[in-house]
Amino acid sequence: xxxxxxxxxxxxxxxxxxxxxxxxxxxxxxxxxxxxxxxxxxxxxxxxxxxxxxxxxxxxxxxxxxxxxxxxxxxxxxxxxxxxxxxxxxxxxxxxxxxxxxxxxxxxxxxxxxxxxxxxxxxxxxxxxxxxxxxxxxxxxxxxxxxxxxxxxxxxxxxxxxxxxxxxxxxxxxxxxxxxxxxxxxxxxxxxxxxxxxxxxxxxxxxxxxxxxxxxxxxxxxxxxxxxxxxxxxxxxxxxxxxxxxxxxxxxxxxxxxxxxxxxxxxxxxxxxxxxxxxxxxxxxxxxxxxxxxxxxxxxxxxxxxxxxxxxxxxxxxxxxxxxxxxxxxxxxxxxxxxxxxxxxxxxxxxxxxxxxxxxxxxxxxxxxxxxxxxxxxxxxxxxxxxxxxxxxxxxxxxxxxxxxxxxxxxxxxxxxxxxxxxxxxxxxxxxxxxxxxxxxxxxxxxxxxxxxxxxxxxxxxxxxxxxxxxxxxxxxxxxxxxxxxxxxxxxxxxxxxxxxxxxxxxxxxxxxxxxxxxxxxxxxxxxxxxxxxxxxxxxxxxxxxxxxxxxxxxxxxxxxxxxxxxxxxxxxxxxxxxxxxxxxxxxxxxxxxxxxxxxxxxxxxxxxxxxxxxxxxxxxxxxxxxxxxxxxxxxxxxxxxxxxxxxxxxxxxxxxxxxxxxxxxxxxxxxxxxxxxxxxxxxxxxxxxxxxxxxxxxxxxxxxxxxxxxxxxxxxxxxxxxxxxxxxxxxxxxxxxxxxxxxxxxxxxxxxxxxxxxxxxxxxxxxxxxxxxxxxxxxxxxxxxxxxxxxxxxxxxxxxxxxxxxxxxxxxxxxxxxxxxxxxxxxxxxxxxxxxxxxxxxxxxxxxxxxxxxxxxxxxxxxxxxxxxxxxxxxxx
Amino acid sequence: xxxxxxxxxxxxxxxxxxxxxxxxxxxxxxxxxxxxxxxxxxxxxxxxxxxxxxxxxxxxxxxxxxxxxxxxxxxxxxxxxxxxxxxxxxxxxxxxxxxxxxxxxxxxxxxx
Numbered sequence: 001x002x003x004x005x006x007x008x009x010x011x012x013x014x015x016x017x018x019x020x021x022x023x024x025x026x027x028x029x030x031x032x033x034x035x036x037x038x039x040x041x042x043x044x045x046x047x048x049x050x051x052x053x054x055x056x057x058x059x060x061x062x063x064x065x066x067x068x069x070x071x072x073x074x075x076x077x078x079x080x081x082x083x084x085x086x087x088x089x090x091x092x093x094x095x096x097x098x099x100x101x102x103x104x105x106x107x108x109x110x111x112x113x114x115x116x117x118x119x120x121x122x123x124x125x126x127x128x129x130x131x132x133x134x135x136x137x138x139x140x141x142x143x144x145x146x147x148x149x150x151x152x153x154x155x156x157x158x159x160x161x162x163x164x165x166x167x168x169x170x171x172x173x174x175x176x177x178x179x180x181x182x183x184x185x186x187x188x189x190x191x192x193x194x195x196x197x198x199x200x201x202x203x204x205x206x207x208x209x210x211x212x213x214x215x216x217x218x219x220x221x222x223x224x225x226x227x228x229x230x231x232x233x234x235x236x237x238x239x240x241x242x243x244x245x246x247x248x249x250x251x252x253x254x255x256x257x258x259x260x261x262x263x264x265x266x267x268x269x270x271x272x273x274x275x276x277x278x279x280x281x282x283x284x285x286x287x288x289x290x291x292x293x294x295x296x297x298x299x300x301x302x303x304x305x306x307x308x309x310x311x312x313x314x315x316x317x318x319x320x321x322x323x324x325x326x327x328x329x330x331x332x333x334x335x336x337x338x339x340x341x342x343x344x345x346x347x348x349x350x351x352x353x354x355x356x357x358x359x360x361x362x363x364x365x366x367x368x369x370x371x372x373x374x375x376x377x378x379x380x381x382x383x384x385x386x387x388x389x390x391x392x393x394x395x396x397x398x399x400x401x402x403x404x405x406x407x408x409x410x411x412x413x414x415x416x417x418x419x420x421x422x423x424x425x426x427x428x429x430x431x432x433x434x435x436x437x438x439x440x441x442x443x444x445x446x447x448x449x450x451x452x453x454x455x456x457x458x459x460x461x462x463x464x465x466x467x468x469x470x471x472x473x474x475x476x477x478x479x480x481x482x483x484x485x486x487x488x489x490x491x492x493x494x495x496x497x498x499x500x501x502x503x504x505x506x507x508x509x510x511x512x513x514x515x516x517x518x519x520x521x522x523x524x525x526x527x528x529x530x531x532x533x534x535x536x537x538x539x540x541x542x543x544x545x546x547x548x549x550x551x552x553x554x555x556x557x558x559x560x561x562x563x564x565x566x567x568x569x570x571x572x573x574x575x576x577x578x579x580x581x582x583x584x585x586x587x588x589x590x591x592x593x594x595x596x597x598x599x600x601x602x603x604x605x606x607x608x609x610x611x612x613x614x615x616x617x618x619x620x621x622x623x624x625x626x627x628x629x630x631x632x633x634x635x636x637x638x639x640x641x642x643x644x645x646x647x648x649x650x651x652x653x654x655x656x657x658x659x660x661x662x663x664x665x666x667x668x669x670x671x672x673x674x675x676x677x678x679x680x681x682x683x684x685x686x687x688x689x690x691x692x693x694x695x696x697x698x699x700x701x702x703x704x705x706x707x708x709x710x711x712x713x714x715x716x717x718x719x720x721x722x723x724x725x726x727x728x729x730x731x732x733x734x735x736x737x738x739x740x741x742x743x744x745x746x747x748x749x750x751x752x753x754x755x756x757x758x759x760x761x762x763x764x765x766x767x768x769x770x771x772x773x774x775x776x777x778x779x780x781x782x783x784x785x786x787x788x789x790x791x792x793x794x795x796x797x798x799x800x801x802x803x804x805x806x807x808x809x810x811x812x813x814x815x816x817x818x819x820x821x822x823x824x825x826x827x828x829x830x831x832x833x834x835x836x837x838x839x840x841x842x843x844x845x846x847x848x849x850x851x852x853x854x855x856x857x858x859x860x861x862x863x864x865x866x867x868x869x870x871x872x873x874x875x876x877x878x
Numbered sequence: 879x880x881x882x883x884x885x886x887x888x889x890x891x892x893x894x895x896x897x898x899x900x901x902x903x904x905x906x907x908x909x910x911x912x913x914x915x916x917x918x919x920x921x922x923x924x925x926x927x928x929x930x931x932x933x934x935x936x937x938x939x940x941x942x943x944x945x946x947x948x949x950x951x952x953x954x955x956x957x958x959x960x961x962x963x964x965x966x967x968x969x970x971x972x973x974x975x976x977x978x979x980x981x982x983x984x985x986x987x988x989x990x
Contacts, residue, residue, distance in 0.1 A: 022925075022929075024941075024951050024952060024954075025903070025904060025925075025941075025951070025952070025953065025954040026904075026921075026925060027948075027949070027951055028904075028948035028949070028951030028952065028953060029903070029904035029905045029908075029921050029925070029948075029953075030921060031947075031948050031949045031951065032905045032947055032948045033905055033908075033921060035947060052920075053920060053921055053922060056920045056921075056922040056923070057921075057922040057925070059922060059926060061925070061926050061929045061930070062922070062925070062926075
C-alpha cells in the first residue's frame with residue numbers, strides 16, 4: 001500500500017532548513033507521527049499537524065549546520081563552483097564552433113539592444129536638463145472651421161501671445177520668444193551667411209544654458225548685443241575669452257557692430273534648442289500696434305507656469321485674453337476673408353515636444369524626431385537579440401546529447417536537479433558575459449555609422465550613465481536566463497539510467513526547436529521584404545521624372561535680388577560660353593490666398609519668375625503662352641498657373657480667368673495667360689499643390705538658377721563665383737547643384753533603407769549561423785546512418801537532399817507568416833507617400849529566393865561534408 | 879565535582895529515555911511523556927531536549943534500523959550515559975534528602 005503523503009511544501013521546507021545530519025531522524029519521526037494521526041484523525045488533521053510540527057522545528061538546534069556525517073554538496077561550495085567553471089570552459093573550448101556561434105550571435109544581439117537603449121534613452125531625455133522643467137510649456141494653437149472641424153494645428157505663434165498672455169494670465173510667470181533667421185556676417189574681407197536666433201531677454205532665466213562668461217540676466221538687454229556659443233567663439237576668435245569684442249552683422253545695407261555680451265557653454269546634444277549666435281528679440285512699437293499680428297505666426301513662444309498651476313485653467317484664461325484683445329482683427333478677418341472659424345490656444349509641455357508628431361520641434365528648434373523610429377529600431381534590436389537567444393537554446397539542447405553522459409554521472413553520484421540547473425545556467429551566464437564584453441567592443445565599432453544614420457552624436461561614455469548601466473545589467477540577466485533556462489531545464493531532466501547506457505535520444509519530434517527556427521526565418525524574411533520595399537520606393541522617389549530637368553543646374557542663393565541686379569547678373573553670366581541660361585526665382589508654398597471666380601478662395605504656391613524660368617527647366621506650357629518680353633503688360637496683369645490650380649479652381653477654360661489678390665496694401669487683379677504642366681516642385685512625399693507664377697516687378701528674387709553645359713562644372717563655378725563676388729561684394733556666396741538637392745529630400749528614406757538593410761543582414765546572418773550549428777549537429781548525429789546509406793548505394797545528392805530538406809521546409813513555412821505580416825506593414829508605410837510603388841509579387845519571390853538560397857548554402861555545405869565522408873570511417877567508430 | 883544542571887523538561891526527557899530502555903527514540907519518547915505525564919509536547923521540543931542532553935553528555939545515540947512505517951528512514955536510538963545516570967541519581971538523592979528534611983505537617987494538607 002502506498003502510504004499517504006504529508007504536505008509537500010512542508011516536507012520541502014523541512015528538507016531545506018533542517019541540518020543535514022538531523023534530517024533523517026526528524027523526517028522519520030514526523031512521518032511516523034503523521035501516519036498514526038492519519039489513522040486516528042484522518043487526512044486533513046494529520047496534514048495540519050504535520051505542518052505545525054515542521055514549523056515548530058524552526059529552532060536553532062535544527063538550523064545549526066554542523067559538519068555532518070553525510071557530506072552533501074551545497075550549491076555554492078567553492079569546490080563545486082570551481083568544478084562547474086572548469087567544465088564550462090573545457091566545454092566551450094572543445095566545441096569552438098558552437099561557442100563561436102553563440103558568442104557572436106549573442107554579442108551582436110546584445111550590442112544591437114544596447115545601442116537602441118542608448119538611442120531611446122537619448123530620445124526620451126530630450127530637453128529634460130532645464131531646471132524649470134516641468135513648468136516650461138510651448139504655446140500652440142489650432143484653427144477650427146465654423147463647423148468645429150480641426151483645420152490646422154500648429155506649434156507656432158506670432159509676437160503677441162507671449163507678452164499678452166504673460167500680462168493677462170497670472171499663472172504665467174515668464175515667457176520667451178525664439179526665432180530663427182539668417183544674417184550676413186563679415187569677417188575680415190569675407191562675408192558669410194550665419195544662422196542667428198532671436199530671443200527675449202528672459203531666455204537665460206527660462207532655459208538652463210550656462211554662460212562661460214557674461215551675465216545671463218543682462219546679456220540680451222542691449223539691442224546691439226550678441227551671445228555666441230563656445231564653438232563659434234573658438235572658431236571665430238580662437239578663444240572663449242571674447243567678452244566685449246564685436247562682430248559685424250549686416251543691417252539693411254551696411255554692417256553694424258554687435259558687442260559680445262556672453263559666451264554660452266556647448267549645449268547638450270539632447271537639446272532642441274541649439275544656437276550659435278543669439279540676439280535680442282526686438283519688436284518695434286508699430287509692429288506691436290498691428291492687431292494683425294495675432295494671425296501672422298512664425299516662431300516659437302515658451303512660457304513658464306507657476307509650479308502647481310492647472311494647465312486647463314491657464315489655457316482657458318489664455319483664450320479669454322486672446323478673444324478680448326483680438327476682437328477687432330477677428331471681425332476684420334471675417335469681413336475680408338469670409339473667415340468664420342476660430343482659433344484656440346493651448347499649451348504643450350516642453351519635454352513632449354521632441355517626440356511629438358503633430359506639434360514637432362521646428363522653426364529654429366532642431367532634431368525633431370519621430371517616435372516610430374524608436375519603436376522600429378527597438379523592434380529590430382529585439383528581433384536580433386531574440387534570434388540570438390533562439391540559437392543558443394536550439395544549439396544547447398541539440399548538443400546536449402553529447403553531454404548526456406556527464407549529466408548521467410553527475411546524477412548518479414548524487415547531483416540534485418537544482419544543482420544541474422544552476423550549473424547549466426551558470427554556463428549560459430559565462431557565455432553571455434563573454435558576449436556582453438564583445439558587444440561593447442561592437443558598439444564602439446558601430447557607433448560612428450549608427451550616429452550618422454540616426455542623426456545623433458552618441459558616445460560610448462554615455463554607457464556609464466547609472467540608469468543605462470542598470471538597464472544593461474537587466475538586459476544581461478534577462479538574456480542569460482532567456483537563453484539558458486529552457487536548456488537547463490531539459491538537460492537536468494535526463495534520466496541517468498538511459499543516458500549512461502547510451503540509449504538516450506531526444507524524445508518527440510522536437511517541435512520547439514522547429515518552431516523556433518521558423519520564428520527566426522519569419523523575422524529575417526520580414527526584414528528582407530521591408531528593406532526591399534523601402535529600397536524600391538527610394539529608387540522610385542529618386543528616379544521618378546519630376547516633370548522638369550534638374551541636370552546641370554547650379555543654384556545660388558541671393559536673397560532680395562532686385563530686378564535690375566538680376567538683369568546685370570544675367571548679362572555678366574551670359575558672357576561665358578559654358579553657361580546656357582540664367583533664371584531667377586522666388587517662391588514657394590507660403591499660404592498665399594486669392595479669390596477665384598469672384599469668391600472661392602484658393603491657397604497656392606506663389607512663384608515670382610521671369611520668362612526664362614520655364615524654358616530653362618523644360619517645363620512645358622500646355623495652354624496659352626509663357627511670359628514674354630513682347631508683352632510689357634505681363635509684369636503687371638498676367639499670371640501662369642499649373643494644372644492642379646486649374647483643377648482646384650474648377651475652370652473649363654482657364655485662359656483669361658481672373659485671380660483676385662486682396663493684399664492688405666491694395667487689391668490686385670491678374671489674368672491667366674497660360675497653364676503650366678504639373679511638376680514636382682516639392683519632395684515626392686507631398687502631393688502636387690496649386691502653383692501660380694507671376695512676373696510682378698516689385699517682387700524681388702531669392703535664388704538664381706544657372707544652366708551650364710555638361711562637364712564644365714569646375715570652370716563654370718569659378719566664373720560664377722568670380723562674377724557674384726564682383727557684383728555683390730557684400731553678399732555671402734554659396735552654390736548647390738539642384739539634382740543633389742533633390743536627392744537630399746529623401747535623406748530620411750535613405751537612412752531607413754540603410755537601417756533596414758543592416759537589420760536584415762544581421763538577422764539573416766544570425767539565423768544562418770544558428771542553422772549552420774543545427775545542421776552540423778544533425779549531420780554528426782546521423783553519421784552512422786549516412787554511412788550505412790552510402791554503403792547501400794545512396795548518392796551524394798541524395799544524402800544532401802535528405803539532410804537539407806528538413807531545414808528548407810522550415811524556412812518555407814516561415815514565409816507563410818512573414819509574407820502577410822510584411823505585406824501589411826509595408827502597405828501601411830507606403831500610405832505615407834502619395835507617389836508610391838505597388839508591392840509586387842516579385843519582392844516576395846525574391847525574398848523567398850534569398851532566404852532559401854542562403855539557408856541552403858548554410859545547410860548544404862554541412863550536408864555535403866557529411867555526405868562526402870568515407871563511410872568506412874564513419875562506420876568504424878564505436 | 880562539577881554539578882550539571884538539568885532543566886525540568888530535560889530531566890523528564892532523560893527519565894523517559896531511561897524508562898524506555900532499548901526503544902528510546904523521538905516519537906516513542908513523546909508518546910511515553912504523553913502517557914506518563916499527560917503533557918502533550920511537540921516532537922521538535924523533544925528533539926531539542928534530546929539534542930541538548932546529548933551535547934551535555936547525558937545521552938548517547940546511534941542510528942537504528944530502517945522501518946517501513948517511517949518511509950524507510952532510520953531511528954536515532956538514545957541510551958542514558960553514565961554521566962546521565964549519575965546526574966539522575968544525584969537529583970534523586972537531593973530530592974530525597976529534601977523530602978526527608980521537611981517537618982511533619984509543614985506542607986499544607988491536600989486531599990487526594
